[in-house]
Amino acid sequence: MAAACATLTKAAPPADGHPASADTADELEYAFNRLFVGPGAVPAPPYASVYLDPDHGLMGESTRIAAAVYDALGVSSPSNGRLPDDHLALELDAAVVFHALKAREQSAELAALWDYFLRDHLMLWVPLFLACIKQVPDVPPAISHVASLLSAWLSEECGAKPVTHVPPCIN
Amino acid sequence: MSKITKQEIERILENPVSRRSFLGGLLATGALVVLPGCRLLRPGTVDMGQVWEGGYQTFRNACSRNCYDTCSIVSYVKNGVLKFVEGAPESSFTAGGLCVKGNSYVRRVYSPDRIKYPMEQQGRGTGKWKRLSWDEAMDKIARKILEIKARDGSLLGLALSKYSGSFGITHYGVEGMMSSLGYTTRLVGTPCWPAGMDAQNFDMGNMLCNDPEDLPLARYVIVWGANPAWCSVHSMKFLYAAQEAGAKLVVVDPVFTQTAAKADEYVQVRTGEDGALALGMCRHILDRGLYDKEWVAAHSIGFDEFAAYLREHVTIDWAAQKSGVPASHIAAIAEEFAQARPATIWIGYGMQRHVNGGASVRILDALVAMTGNIGKPGGGARYAQMQTWGFNYHAKNQKQPEGSKGWIGASGPKGEFDFSGVKENVKYADRTININKTAQEILDTKDPQVRMLWVACKNILSQDFDRPKMLKAFNKLEMVVVADQFFNQTVEQADIVLPVTTFFEEWNINASYWHYWLSLNEQAVKPLHEAKSDIEIAAALSKRMNELAPGSCTFPTTVDTKDWTAQEFNKKELDLFGISSWEELRKGPVKAKLTSSAPWSDGVFATPSKKYEFHSDLCAKNGHDALVMYKEGRPAYDKLRLLTPHSKFAINSQFQNLDWMADFNSEPYVYIHPRTAALRGIGHGDAVRVFNKVGEVRLAAQLTADVPPDTLLMYEGWYKGLAFNCQNLVDDVSSDMGSFKTGAPGVAIHDQFADVVRA
Numbered sequence: 001m002a003a004a005c006a007t008l009t010k011a012a013p014p015a016d017g018h019p020a021s022a023d024t025a026d027e028l029e030y031a032f033n034r035l036f037v038g039p040g041a042v043p044a045p046p047y048a049s050v051y052l053d054p055d056h057g058l059m060g061e062s063t064r065i066a067a068a069v070y071d072a073l074g075v076s077s078p079s080n081g082r083l084p085d086d087h088l089a090l091e092l093d094a095a096v097v098f099h100a101l102k103a104r105e106q107s108a109e110l111a112a113l114w115d116y117f118l119r120d121h122l123m124l125w126v127p128l129f130l131a132c133i134k135q136v137p138d139v140p141p142a143i144s145h146v147a148s149l150l151s152a153w154l155s156e157e158c159g160a161k162p163v164t165h166v167p168p169c170i171n
Numbered sequence: 172m173s174k175i176t177k178q179e180i181e182r183i184l185e186n187p188v189s190r191r192s193f194l195g196g197l198l199a200t201g202a203l204v205v206l207p208g209c210r211l212l213r214p215g216t217v218d219m220g221q222v223w224e225g226g227y228q229t230f231r232n233a234c235s236r237n238c239y240d241t242c243s244i245v246s247y248v249k250n251g252v253l254k255f256v257e258g259a260p261e262s263s264f265t266a267g268g269l270c271v272k273g274n275s276y277v278r279r280v281y282s283p284d285r286i287k288y289p290m291e292q293q294g295r296g297t298g299k300w301k302r303l304s305w306d307e308a309m310d311k312i313a314r315k316i317l318e319i320k321a322r323d324g325s326l327l328g329l330a331l332s333k334y335s336g337s338f339g340i341t342h343y344g345v346e347g348m349m350s351s352l353g354y355t356t357r358l359v360g361t362p363c364w365p366a367g368m369d370a371q372n373f374d375m376g377n378m379l380c381n382d383p384e385d386l387p388l389a390r391y392v393i394v395w396g397a398n399p400a401w402c403s404v405h406s407m408k409f410l411y412a413a414q415e416a417g418a419k420l421v422v423v424d425p426v427f428t429q430t431a432a433k434a435d436e437y438v439q440v441r442t443g444e445d446g447a448l449a450l451g452m453c454r455h456i457l458d459r460g461l462y463d464k465e466w467v468a469a470h471s472i473g474f475d476e477f478a479a480y481l482r483e484h485v486t487i488d489w490a491a492q493k494s495g496v497p498a499s500h501i502a503a504i505a506e507e508f509a510q511a512r513p514a515t516i517w518i519g520y521g522m523q524r525h526v527n528g529g530a531s532v533r534i535l536d537a538l539v540a541m542t543g544n545i546g547k548p549g550g551g552a553r554y555a556q557m558q559t560w561g562f563n564y565h566a567k568n569q570k571q572p573e574g575s576k577g578w579i580g581a582s583g584p585k586g587e588f589d590f591s592g593v594k595e596n597v598k599y600a601d602r603t604i605n606i607n608k609t610a611q612e613i614l615d616t617k618d619p620q621v622r623m624l625w626v627a628c629k630n631i632l633s634q635d636f637d638r639p640k641m642l643k644a645f646n647k648l649e650m651v652v653v654a655d656q657f658f659n660q661t662v663e664q665a666d667i668v669l670p671v672t673t674f675f676e677e678w679n680i681n682a683s684y685w686h687y688w689l690s691l692n693e694q695a696v697k698p699l700h701e702a703k704s705d706i707e708i709a710a711a712l713s714k715r716m717n718e719l720a721p722g723s724c725t726f727p728t729t730v731d732t733k734d735w736t737a738q739e740f741n742k743k744e745l746d747l748f749g750i751s752s753w754e755e756l757r758k759g760p761v762k763a764k765l766t767s768s769a770p771w772s773d774g775v776f777a778t779p780s781k782k783y784e785f786h787s788d789l790c791a792k793n794g795h796d797a798l799v800m801y802k803e804g805r806p807a808y809d810k811l812r813l814l815t816p817h818s819k820f821a822i823n824s825q826f827q828n829l830d831w832m833a834d835f836n837s838e839p840y841v842y843i844h845p846r847t848a849a850l851r852g853i854g855h856g857d858a859v860r861v862f863n864k865v866g867e868v869r870l871a872a873q874l875t876a877d878v879p880p881d882t883l884l885m886y887e888g889w890y891k892g893l894a895f896n897c898q899n900l901v902d903d904v905s906s907d908m909g910s911f912k913t914g915a916p917g918v919a920i921h922d923q924f925a926d927v928v929r930a
Contacts, residue, residue: 030299040658041284057281068184075212112175
């Protein structure tokens with residue numbers, strides 16, 4: 001986690017231009033956990049099903065769709081079902097797999113599957129997730145920065161302008 | 172090639188064969204061997220669970236909450252995911268239905284709010300949490316335990332607070348974990364039912380109750396201080412059946428409850444004066460000669476003394492004045508009760524949470540006994556039973572490491588589930604302190620002080636008494652470890668939190684303290700996140716303890732919840748339920764083979780005299796009156812009575828945090844009689860401040876004549892994200908009884924007082 005925080009702080013230079021101190025790395029970790037991890041109820045759960053499924057719980061149909069997409073790609077999560085398959089980290093990892101495969105081969109099936117995963121899955125929930133982050137006060141700049149990178153990346157993938165219309169937060 | 176549609180993609184994804192061949196040629200080129208940048212997903216496929224076309228796998232589960240009903244559950248799982256639950260049809264008690272809470276279980280397992288990982292807080296209450304691996308968490312805890320042992324020469328500085336958050340039998344492995352570390356300090360007793368438990372033990376020699384399924388045989392039923400319409404919904408069908416067969420259902424309660432609304436007659440008793448009301452009935456029955464002369468002569472001792480007491484000290488007018496129930500009404504229900512055969516009283520736990528609670532239960536017992544209704548199907552002084560709990564307590568019974576030092580002196584019992592009784596002549600023992608005075612005990616305990624607290628199956632900052640004092644006590648603790656499923660108010664004050672499994676994620680076995688069914692709990696789904704069962708946590712801790720200090724913990728370092736469940740059974744328990752192997756429970760719950768639905772049907776009691784004891788020397792030996800008699804209640808310490816009973820949407824602090832509950836019950840209220848509110852200028856929905864010597868609570872008021880004019884009522888519970896906590900108004904004064912069977916007296920939860928103003 002500390003290593004991940006260090007990466008995050010590097011990714012987003014602090015506004016005042018000073019390098020991140022150990023204190024800010026800790027504060028970033030606390031803020032990250034408050035937003036996404038717990039132990040308290042988090043304002044922006046990083047799971048697709050929370051946004052897409054009618055019950056807003058974990059392990060819903062969207063979780064199963066994510067797992068099926070990984071299965072079609074020939075990859076799987078090593079968590080053995082403990083980490084729901086529609087966790088954002090796994091889905092972004094799947095995007096990396098898609099891009100690696102697309103770079104090597106032309107395949108209509110691959111393109112269709114990516115298009116489905118992007119437009120009928122990621123695009124349906126990640127903007128909602130990002131909207132939830134936006135509603136939280138005092139999000140550290142590093143996290144806001146990464147969130148905006150994610151938003152920009154999604155828009156780019158869709159061949160559209162950056163997402164400006166922010167849907168309402170479901171939480 | 173035409174564009175592949177969304178529908179086609181979804182159809183392909185649904186089927187493992189089609190989706191794995193969809194990109195077939197592409198994947199065969201070995202493109203996946205090198206995945207630059209990909210850090211989490213791995214090449215290869217996993218079994219996504221059995222696909223049951225349109226069908227479900229079913230599992231046997233058992234609701235492990237501290238509830239009368241302890242429901243037998245059938246859970247429906249598809250592709251490894253729990254989809255829905257329903258009551259087991261095999262149990263004639265559960266009878267295929269669950270309650271509002273039980274039906275929400277899927278929401279609990281898959282709540283995004285669950286605690287997912289071991290975490291450490293940098294300063295209690297700061298909200299500054301860091302994730303820990305299980306290894307890191309166990310290392311920190313083990314090192315602290317070893318440091319305490321090195322400093323004090325014993326582990327008495329390590330205390331356990333554990334109660335009824337999960338009643339699955341292997342959860343007694345938490346107590347086992349403590350024993351496996353050494354002699355520790357245990358918070359013993361119970362806030363629930365101990366005064367009544369002692370009372371029934373003094374009167375009859377044990378706490379046994381009629382099978383609730385024989386209620387339809389009753390011709391007259393008094394539900395006294397219980398609210399089964401909310402707290403034992405499965406019992407209601409038996410009460411209705413009794414009514415349909417012609418029985419009268421009377422509810423005695425200070426509050427007009429949902430059960431009272433279903434009754435034929437409601438008796439509004441002044442809170443804590445149940446004993447006076449029942450004594451008035453006894454006196455009237457005596458005067459009219461309506462008691463069962465043959466039964467009391469043959470099967471009881473002390474009745475003449477009791478009769479003399481009634482004649483000398485009790486009049487129906489005195490009872491009316493004390494209880495607030497008109498004399499004519501007392502006389503009428505007394506006559507009806509005495510003349511109906513059989514007649515029964517359901518003695519609720521609420522009515523014994525008083526400084527005179529045990530004495531009052533003894534009086535209610537006496538009323539049932541003198542009318543000859545003990546030992547009769549459809550009769551009985553129904554309180555609770557534990558005769559179906561004859562497990563091995565394999566998880567609980569662990570040995571201290573060689574050379575452990577501990578408390579010098581007698582010990583026990585450590586709670587109602589400690590069947591080993593008082594142990595004299597042991598070299599060392601655990602140190603026991605009163606669970607109902609947790610805050611005060613932590614503040615007062617010395618030599619050594621309580622340095623570290625392990626909390627399991629309990630939310631002490633929501634449920635234990637005098638919260639302001641509890642926060643002070645926490646300041647004295649060097650480390651607090653909490654194992655839980657949700658971020659409740661105790662977790663807020665923890666140093667380390669450990670995620671525990673729901674019962675759908677582990678094996679267990681459950682019995683009820685009310686009905687006579689036994690239910691297996693199968694693991695229906697794999698544990699989510701990094702949750703471990705309580706015994707798996709104990710094993711992980713033992714592993715690290717032994718790495719750091721070989722021999723410092725005797726708990727096995729690997730456990731399997733299924734094996735440990737199997738080891739809880741013995742021949743006597745299996746015989747009681749008429750099964751030859753625990754595996755038979757996989758086919759469904761089974762009921763104990765009772766010779767009669769009524770305990771004591773042979774008229775032989777488990778008391779020293781083998782008779783029902785209106786006069787109990789054992790009771791006197793334990794510091795109470797030998798004779799059943801009136802005991803004064805607690806003098807008021809503020810203007811209004813404060814009641815904090817159970818909500819319909821929660822079991823103590825569980826369930827209310829779930830979204831389905833919040834949909835129907837989004838915030839706590841204080842319920843005030845309109846007259847009382849008017850005197851204070853309080854309107855319906857107004858924000859108010861309820862306050863007393865303990866502290867204060869701010870919330871909205873609801874006006875209702877369902878509560879008496881001298882009473883404020885708020886339902887206890889923990890609301891997600893709200894600071895509400897009724898323990899800011901409840902002190903830790905003891906009830907009269909409880910020490911005999913549970914090691915500490917109960918607590919007078921309903922002997923509280925407060926005032927209210929507009930906020």
